[in-house]
Amino acid sequence: MEIEIATIGGYEEVGRQMTAVRAGDDIVVFDMGLNLSKVLIHDNVETERMHSLDLIDMGAIPDDRIMSDLDGEVKAIVPTHGHLDHIGAISKLAHRYDAPIVASPFTLELVKEEINDEGKFNVQNDLIKMEAGETMSIGERNELEFVNVTHSIIDAINPVLHTPEGAIVYGLDKRMDHTPVIGDPIDMKRFREIGREDNGVLCYIEDCTNANKKGRTPSEAVARSQLRDVMRSLEDYDGGIVATTFSSHIARVTSLVEFAENIGRQPVLLGRSMEKYSGTAERVGAASFPDDLGMYGHRKSVDRAFERIMKEGKENFLPVVTGHQGEPRAMLTRMGRGETPYELDDGDKVIFSARVIPEPTNEGNRYQAEKLLGMQGARIYDDVHVSGHLRQEGHYQMLDALQPQHVIPAHQNMKGFSGYVDLADNEGYEVGRDLHITTNGNIIRLV
Structure with a gap:
């Protein structure tokens, strides 16, 4: 059976992930993502109303026209998890393919919302829910399996395409978390089994976000402990405390809600x-959230919530807001510019339970947001966080578990690949032979 892998998006940057695997006549597409930074540099861009070709020209979504060079039929579109750099282009591209979208339950709900918000295209692909540990047939000779992994969003999976030539493991995105706050630990037992059954692993496609960092990525339990420590240290502060984190990081949001109540503050979730x-x-x-937890997304309802907080006393509330990357239209940035009814005073605390995504647009926005907050007297608590991506020791463990014949680094640019290339080289892989450094728009024939 011929096996080809098209590296369509996410091989020159962090964002707009898309990879297609052809096994014989069957093609499976993994991820269709958005590069948000390409959107944020433009003012008031509404991607919902834009044509896919315009977004491709902007570099915001994958250029999938290379799919016409694959001689087969797309049988499934499989997003690995619900982050926009993995699902943000589905509403723009999925309608081109007569194939179902197959995803875990939470991811599928987020895909539905993306499709419902779409204002340009009518996406009518079937939606199929599949849990981690389940499988489905792809054509007559291939099988798709979901393996549970842990990431900074719940319900993340690594899909595996089992072919007669061996398994293709699509390894985006994960960390090796054995004590997650929500959900099950990463299923390393199943990865080891896949590496040793039948023809083993033909190819492993790996997320290299933290591949230049030594050691291992800590568990979400560590971030939860750090956050508890910060919140407890502020228990006696009688002014305003504001927190921000990734909206999609449900485990972190639940921790913020819990710890707010522990120190006698009412949590409120603000931002669309x-x-x-x-x-x-x-x-x-x-x-599961408290029955009385307020969640407000619409601008007017958010401002009414801020007015209530100011009226009843900032010391009684913990607003959990959007804006951890300093996004220009997010709640925290608006607070820094004085555009909300919430008034920051000298000494008020702002907790960033997130790190800056290492990309120039985000770094610039975050710097500006922190400066604006500081000018109003806010005290910044930074990096109360752990990453959702493997560091070098996690990558070593995955290669040891899977023992793949071929490896393709992904989810970075050439500089970001360097640490992974060194690690793979030390494990006996050779660039140009079984370690494939690629860019967007290439096709690699493995068999």
Whole structure:
């Protein structure tokens, strides 16, 4: 059976992930993502109303025209998890393919919302829910399996395409978390089994976000402990405390809600994406929040919530807001510019339970947001966080578990690949032979 891998997006940057695997006549597409930084540099861009070709020209979504060079039929579109750099282009591209979208329950709900918000294209692909540990047939000779992994969003999986030539393991995105706050630990037992059954692993496609960092990525339990320590240290502060984190990081949001109540403050979730992700998680039963927890996404309802907080006393509340990357239209940035009814005073605390995504647009926005907050007297608590991506020791463990014949680094640029290339080289892989350094728009024939 011929096996080809098209590296369509995410091989020159962090964002707009898309990879297609052809096994014989069957093609499976993994991820269709958005590069948000390419959107943020433009003012007031509404991607929902834009044509896919314009977004491709901007570098915001994958250029999938290379798919015409694959001689087969797309049988499934498989997003690994619900972050926009993995699902943000589905509403723009999926309608081109007569194939179902197959995803874990929480991810599928987020895909539905992306499709419902789309204003340009009519996406009518079938939506199929599949849990970690389940499988489905792809054509007559291939099989798709979901393996549970842990990431900074719930319900993340690594899909595996089993072919007669061996397994193709699509390894984006994960960390090796054995004590997650929500959900099951990473299923390393299953990865080891896949590496040793039948023809083993033909190819492993790996997320290299933290491949230049030594050691291992800590568990979410570590971030939870750090956050508890910070919140407890502020228990006697009688002014305003504001927190921000990734809206999609449900485990972190639940910790913020819990610790706010522990120190006698009423948590309130503010911002459109904060309301969307937490509301969806609660609706599908993936997370449980207090019955009286306020979630407000619409601008007017958010401002009314701020007015109530100011009226009843900032010392009684913990607003959990969007804006951890300094996004220009997010709640925290608006607070820094004095555009909300919430008034920051000297000494008020702002907790960033997130790190800056290492990309120039984000770094510039975050710097500006922190400066604006500081000018109003806010005290910044930075990097109360752990990453959702493997560091070098996690990569070593995955190669040891899977023992793949071929390896393709992904989810970075050439500089970001360097640490992984060194690590793979030390494990006996050779560039140009079985270690394939590639860019967007290439096709690699393995068999």
